Amino acid sequence: MPILKSTFKPAFQFRNGFVSTIYSGLIRKVTLEQSRERIETRDADFLDLDWSYADTSAELNTSKKSDSVIILLHGLEGHAQRPYVTGTAKVFNQNGIDAVCVNFRGCSGEGNRFYHSYHSGATDDLDDVVNHCIQEKKYSKIYIKGISLGGNVTLKYLGEDRIIPKQIKAAISISVPVHLNGSATELHKLKNKAFAIRFRKHLLDKLKVKKIQFPGILKDKDLNEIKTLREFDEFYTSVAHGFKDANDYYTKSSSLQFLPNIKVPTLVMNALNDSFLSAECYPVKEAKQNENLFLEMPDFGGHVGFIQKGDVYYNEKRAIEFVRQFDTNELNVIA
Template sequence: MPLVSSNYNPPLFFKNGHLATIYCGLFRKVNGIVQKRERLSLFDGDFLDLDWSDSIVPSNKLVILLHGLEGDGQRPYITGSAKLFNQNGYNACAVNYRGCSGETNKRYRSYHSGVTEDLKEVIDHILKTKDYSEIYIKGFSLGGNLVLKYLGEEETVPKEIRGAVAVSAPCNLHSSCQQLLTFKNILYAIRFKGNLIDKLRQKQVLFPELITDSDIKKIKTLKDFDDIYTSRAHNFKDALDYYTQCSSLQFLPNIEVPSLIINAQDDSFLGSECYPFSEVEQNPNLYLETPKYGGHVGFWGKNNITYTERRALDFFNELGF
């Protein structure tokens, strides 16, 4: 499909990409949502925690929500999405990746931008234990890449999955990493790296022979973290091999489920390769919207409902049966 036009036009303050990103990431609050946690045991003995919230009316529709790097099921962009969907006839399942629900996971491995096998287990679990005729997936940042990769690499996607939305998706992971290593993103990179190293030290207690103090001291950048931990823990040669294998860009031509990508033009985390114009033009199941403003998972909106929350709801409603 051709590029989707966007009418998103926020107030002046939120036309600054960094301010939009920071406000929605650090200052936005979402109240009035009740989540119930379910622990899912994985095939390898590890676990995932799923945070469920219900529609205000009985529903056979579900939205699976996937958070970004070092996020969790309680981040405002997750709870805000869940709340709006709940108010409009959808149940919501917010997935906390391994080690992201407040408790260190059991295995040496954790999560990364391409762990679709864990998403498959979540979907299989839902199909076996619930009765939903319509399932939609909405992913943010890392989660956006994850859902696009999943849809494009699977030969057969369950018929219940009717659509997907990817917000601020780093479709080319190497391009996004290069942006995060630039000076304009230094504060974000420091915050991400600090959180990742804190978790790595917690995991070091369980696996001291695999994670040494010497290794941790070598981590100066986010790429170093992927070279020293992500690639080793998940069987990649190095960070570049991880970025190459897990970027969703190469899987976009194969997607057969209607999918909308919303990447703001002022998103400082995304390089030019993260805007898949040609791939979208060649696949009738893909839609790409590139608002001029929005930042990274920002998209401020009136009444504490972001633009992408309303946009995803409208997109899924249009696909509904």
């Protein structure tokens, strides 16, 4: 599809990508009532799902259960209570759609059962959640929204050689590093040093738990030698998940190569001032060549920082608009 024209115009103070990223990630607050459900994965691990429901009795004057749900996937070392996740859930609930916020393995406050956990290209867990929504919860309409790492998982899942259930009607990916090697290079630059240090600390804290859980596999010396995110992926992510090395992991897990195969209407929104993304993370060619792929590139927004006046962020507003209108001609297409 042609590229979508963005109408996002934030207040002056939020035109700075660093400011909008920090405000969205550390300052924003969202109040949402959630209930937790634990499901078993196909490999005998578990996922914790945090549910919130449409107020259908108030919105639709009926007690009928919603037939629609949005599956929300968080970013690297996030969880299902992060405001960029709960903000979307709240908007969809207000529009008559249930929401299930997925905690990736080890991200719900409790470590998972195995040495391996989650990564940017692990799509089987998403498939398990989709099947749970269809088989156990009986939803007839499913939407998926992934943020950052979760966005890459979403796009890769939709473009892989698998049968996508007919219940999946649309998807949205926000601030998504579709080219993992390029994004990793950007994260290691001075402009992102504060973010890289924070990610590294959280990831190493998880490895320290693994060290206790699986004695003999990890040594203090090994953990002390991990100085960068790429070294973490070299030492742990690639080895634990069956890749040859970090480059092999980045190459095989990047969603960019799967975009041509996507057959579900999908919106990708990457801000042009997102310091986490490399030039390869703006898939203009792929969007123009795939009628199901819509690319919006606002000038501003940073990394998941699409702040606008009011409680609803621009990317959340666009998400609900997209699932309602993707099959119309109201998409602000650039000629």
